[in-house]
Amino acid sequence: MDRDSVEPQVDDLPGxxxxxxxxxxxxxxAPSTYICEFVWDHSxxxxxxxxxDVDGNVLLDFAGHVGSMPLGYNNPKILERLEEFELVDPLKIAGQDFYLPAEELSDRxxxxxxxxxxxxxxVTGYGMDTVFLSNTGAEAxxxxxxxxxxxxxxxxxITCQGAFHGRTLGTLSLNRSKEVYRRRFPEIASVHDVPFCADRTCSSETCDCGFFREDGSALRQMVRDTGFVNPEEVAAFVVEPVQGEGGYRIPSDAFTDEIAAVAEEFDIPVVVDEVQSGVGRTGEWWASDHSAIEPDVIASAKxxxxxxxISRKEVFPAKRxxxxxxxxxxxxxxxxxxxLTLDAIEEHDLLDNATERGRQFRELFEAADTPGVVDxxxxxxxxxVELDETQRRDDVQAAAFARGLLVIGxxxxxxxxxxxxxxxxxxxxxxxxxxxxxxQDVA
Ligand SMILES: Cc1ncc(COP(=O)(O)O)c(C=O)c1O
Structure with a gap:
């Protein structure tokens, strides 16, 4: 397959x-597991x-395994290095311990x-020098x-309306996107939420999302001395720098400026959930890097x-x-x-590429006739790409799939x-x- 000339080619989908x-x-x-009718044939x-796919259809995948495939399929930079690595057993090692002497690691x-x-x-600023590795976004x-x-x-x-942070009992307690994630599951106590201001043009004066109010933001009202939460008792304000599952909602600068200001004034630690937005996806290593927010902890995965x-050493418990x-x-x-993914992003200036190509996508789209698209x-x-109705969104997703383009809602x-x-x-x-x-077809 020649990357420079290949195009999607669809016969029968799903075949x-x-x-x-x-x-x-x-x-x-389990019946609730999601599977889209695309079955990749990795051979x-x-x-x-x-x-x-398994029926020989060639697809253009702009779903990227829900953001967990940052360099696409068979990226030579990753493959070349992994080919050096003869498979061993066990491939998993309990407790992420040392499995090769350092010289051998660097030699190979x-x-x-x-x-x-x-x-x-x-690649992470904010004075962060310490990492705890786990398996999934929810665990992070x-x-x-x-x-x-x-x-x-x-x-x-304190969490944000529209948030999604995972499916463990702890993380789902912070979810405010869809009730299906939470229904009948017990939650951790003492979680409050504030609106997530996603009107990119708004200022604290013009905002009507409910975050900004006449006498201070919802967050400020909550933690100031006339509020109902003592800021000394706040373990964390948790936020996705761009909301993912909630609808790819980008916060206004007014919102992130106010979060940063309140966190500093009241000494509230900020946890940013970069599971979907991190690792270069937004054109910076972390989406938080676009804003005034100075995170104390970053959660990453995908x-x-x-x-x-990821955080500063002193934030982690010292006790074994x-x-x-x-x-x-x-x-x-x-x-x-x-x-190797981090290396490739750095070596090939992929942060800049993400910025440029994202701009290209938006410009092409804005110049096109796209009935039913509202943003x-x-x-x-x-x-x-936001449509005016759920049904239209679903129809467009299906019509794109029929043409060999994979996107998700x-x-x-x-x-x-x-x-x-x-x-x-x-x-x-x-x-x-x-x-x-x-x-256009759906319209
Ligand atoms: C922002 C965010 N946080 C956490 C998670 C949970 O990640 P995982 O499915 O790997 O547990 C997701 C998954 O989509 C996510 O988008």
Whole structure:
């Protein structure tokens, strides 16, 4: 497959083999697990955003395995190094311990969990020098909460309306996106929420989302001396710098400025959930880097292939065994992929590419005739296209799929577009054309 010339080619989608495999999956899978009717055949050609499914259809994948595939398929920079690595057993090592002598690691160019933590702290500012590795995004956030509770001895957490932070009992207590995640599940106590101000043009004077009020923001009102929460008892304010599952909502500068100001004035630790927005997706290493927010803890996962809770040494409990995970750092390959991903982003200026290509997508889209589209937004390559109705969004997703373009929904009416960070100008044009055609077709 030649990345410079390949185009989506669709015969029957989902084809017969895909339908068979989906129904096989559902024979034993928990019924609530989600599967889209795209079945990737990993023995068939795939490169960058292009892949082949089990029926031989060639697709342009702008869903990127829900943001967990930052460099697309078969990125040579990752593959070349992983090929050096003869597979070993066990591939998973309990407690993310040392598995190769350091010289051998560097000789073979295959980084391990310690190298991943080294690189992560290198690319992260905010004085953060310490990492706890786990497996998933939910675990990264859950451990962020645990260290915040331990560090502050506070009992309150404050979350944002529309938020999604994971599916463990702790993290789901902070979810405010869809009730299906929370229904009948017990939650941790003392969680309050404030509106997430996603009107990008608003200021504290013009805002009507409910966050800004005449006599101070909802957060300020909550923690000031006439409020109902003692700021000394707040363990963390938890926020997605761009809301993901909630609908690719980008906060206003007025909102992030006020969060930063209140956090500083009342000494409230800020946990940023960068599980979806981090690792270069928005054109900066962390989406928080676009704003005035100075995080105390960053939770990352997805693109990193493992979960990571990042902070300053003193924020982590010093006592041994306070935090642990048998399979922390995923398996050996996951840790290596995470570290090599960071290397590739740095070596190939993919932060700049994400900014440029994201701009190209928005410009092409704005110039096109797109009936029913009410907003096109994005930071870097974390892009959202909002439609006027849920049904239209779902129809457009299906029409795009029928043309060989994979995109997924979020919020209630939005499509999220997640090309690989090394996406080219040609690929953005191709994807935009297909999506615009799908929108016009549905209209
Ligand atoms: C912002 C955010 N936080 C946490 C999570 C949970 O991550 P995981 O599914 O890896 O547990 C997600 C997953 O989509 C997410 O988008």
């Amino acid at each position: 017969e083999r895909a339908r068979e495999l989906v129904s096989y999956h559902h024979e034993h899978a 068939e050609p795939a490169i960058g955003p292009f892949c082949t 160019g295959v980084p391990g969990p310690a190298d991943l933590m080294d690189r992560l702290t290198d 956030v859950e451990n962020a909460l645990k260290i915040a509770f331990d560090y502050t001895a506070g009992k309150y957490t 693109a990193l292939r493992v979960g990571a809770t 065994k306070r935090l642990s995970s048998t399979w922390g750092a995923g398996d050996i390959l996951s840790a290596a992929q995470g570290a 096109v937004r994005g930071l870097g390559l974390m892009l959202g 979020c919020g209630t009416k939005t499509l999220r577009i997640l090309p690989p960070l090394d996406v080219t100008e040609r690929e953005i044009r191709l994807g935009t054309d297909l999506l615009v055609e799908a929108i």
